[in-house]
Amino acid sequence: MHETKTCPCCNKSFECKFESITICQCMEVHISQITRELLVKRYDECLCKECLSHIEGGNTTTRLED
Structure with missing residues (x-):
């Protein structure tokens, strides 16, 4: 099943x-275990692959720590 999010x-x-x-689409991006754990704490929904790439690469102003 596919869903637009x-x-x-x-x-x-x-x-x-x-x-x-x-x-x-998220499987196209390698996410470290540390980043994955932070994302689970921060977001209740899936992120697009562009944001995942930026977050993992450190190219975003998105703050993962609370």
């Missing part, structure tokens, strides 16, 4: 394939 970080729409996670 809105990224809570940038508010852009993207297609989430949560029931086919191996082909979901």
Whole structure:
């Protein structure tokens, strides 16, 4: 099942394939375990691959620490 979601970080729409996670857009981005743990604490929803890439690469002003 695919669902159109809105990224809570940038508010852009993207297609989430949560029931086919191996082909979901988020699987294109390598996220470290530390970043993954921080994202789970910060967001209740999936993020788009662009925001995931920026966060993992440190190219964003998004603050992950509370």
